[in-house]
Amino acid sequence: MKSLIAALLLLLGVTASVEASHNGLALTPPLGWNSWERFRCNLDCDVDPENCVSERLYAEMAKVIATEGYKEAGYEYVCMDDCWMSTARDAQGRLQPDPKRFPSGLKNLTDYIHSLGLKFGLYQSMGLYTCQKYPGIWGHIDIDAQTYAEWGIDLVKMDTCYNLGKEQMAEGYINMSKALNSSGRPILFSCEWAHESAPNFTQIAEYCNSFRDYADIQDSWVQILKIVDWFAENQAVLYNASGPGGYNDADFIIAGDFSLSTTQAKSQFALYTMITSQLFLSSDLRTLDPEAKAIVLNPEILAVNQDKLGKMGQRIYKDSSFEIWTKELVGNSYAAVFFSRAIDMPHNRTTTMKALGFPDASGYSVRDLFARKDLGFFEPEKILSVIVDPSGVVVIKATPKTKVKKGFHGNNNKSVIKH
């Protein structure tokens, strides 16, 4: 029946709705903010009321997102991570927020965040406890899904701490996906299911709207390089599994935190865009510096991340200090990122549209997306040279001269088959 409907919709040219996962969410990579990387499990509201995990933190961050340009750029999910809960469930077995730090209750906070035109997410673990030892979901899947829906929650991030083994955990994720569906509320399901050996990403993408695949990010450039390498090394499998309805999650964007230079912050943002990861900022947006803000609000880079085709980019070239990533976009356009791991000086790198694998025989108009500058028209073998700084990127978009018919969404038929 499902494939019959899919075939029918395909005939009508309605591909986007067919590609949607079970709940119709995450047609493009989810965009939002999460407290974890920046605020962790700061519980000390007496000493540090502005930065502790409390209703004040989420309400203040939501206000900034709604009023200072983030919402307009597409950031919509405001998310709690671990440590929001009370250590005990209530008499009916339901979760409750910590009463001291969330005195108004979650329904109230959700209503406020919704009133700003934003969505609200929370965190749980598919185990006996969360990573910080708050109540896990184990044995409470249905009641928790129901409670989240009653509170008006829009996203659930599911960790794997204190799980009871690979098979049990997989069953739990599948049951939770179904329980969220049964709740009747469309709730984006953000999974960390893949934290195990040899996960089946095709299966995960059937039940989850995004999937964390690798170790946590830290406030560390070195950790970003490890994450990027992991995605490159697994790109063949992830390319097939991800797409509209289910995207990679390379963990948080840390522009504006403490460890990255502006050059490195641009690189993380560009590389995560090529990984076609969901983008969740985890910084203090109340005091974000203008350089970091300009990076995460760059509309042309965000458009590459949010491209409706939903394809993952691929690392197509790597030597000891230099990489090239390319990503196919709607309308037969492409993005490329030239990334330098050099530790000495800026380097002049040259390539051609043909060498990048961009197939249009008449060539492409090329634009530098961070410089926000057109670089000219490039026939297939015309040399394009870019100067790439140490830890830096140059990001280009290549648009063909030949306009494609309206309604053509590229060759993404695999998702139609998958769902």
Ligand SMILES: *[C@@H]1O[C@H](CO)[C@@H](O)[C@H](O)[C@H]1NC(C)=O
């Ligand atoms: C539940 O799943 C069905 C079938 O895939 C889908 O049509 C429906 O929109 C889903 N509902 C929710 C609330 O996710």
Ligand SMILES: *[C@@H]1O[C@H](CO)[C@@H](O)[C@H](O)[C@H]1NC(C)=O
């Ligand atoms: C809910 O939040 C509003 C402010 O957003 C506050 O005025 C109100 O008292 C809160 N209600 C409860 C029950 O705490």
Ligand SMILES: *[C@@H]1O[C@H](CO)[C@@H](O)[C@H](O)[C@H]1NC(C)=O
């Ligand atoms: C998943 O749901 C099935 C059917 O209700 C149930 O038999 C099974 O115990 C559940 N497993 C987990 C881990 O929740």
Ligand SMILES: *[C@@H]1O[C@H](CO)[C@@H](O)[C@H](O)[C@H]1NC(C)=O
């Ligand atoms: C992975 O999951 C998909 C979808 O559930 C299934 O068709 C496929 O057989 C699985 N692959 C393996 C190797 O288990």
Ligand SMILES: *[C@@H]1O[C@H](CO)[C@@H](O)[C@H](O)[C@H]1NC(C)=O
């Ligand atoms: C990805 O899908 C293509 C087309 O179905 C298939 O040929 C290829 O083997 C798959 N790659 C991996 C790594 O699964």
Ligand SMILES: *[C@@H]1O[C@H](CO)[C@@H](O)[C@H](O)[C@H]1NC(C)=O
């Ligand atoms: C980079 O190298 C190319 C090819 O050798 C050359 O045409 C171009 O002028 C160089 N650019 C800079 C800024 O040195």
Ligand SMILES: *[C@@H]1O[C@H](CO)[C@@H](O)[C@H](O)[C@H]1NC(C)=O
């Ligand atoms: C998608 O698949 C259908 C049926 O196999 C085919 O006719 C169509 O050309 C494909 N579309 C694209 C964009 O490849």
